[in-house]
Amino acid sequence: MLEQEHSPGVASSEELVRKALKLKSP
Structure with missing residues (x-):
């Protein structure tokens, strides 16, 4: 969770x- 907030990009x-x-690849 922290990683996502730290780097949302x-x-x-x-x-x-x-x-x-x-x-x-459908």
Whole structure:
């Protein structure tokens, strides 16, 4: 939890990557 608050940017990047992976491999 602390990590997410400390670096919210990382969480956003992970979400974008996950979305891209889902679109790449439906």
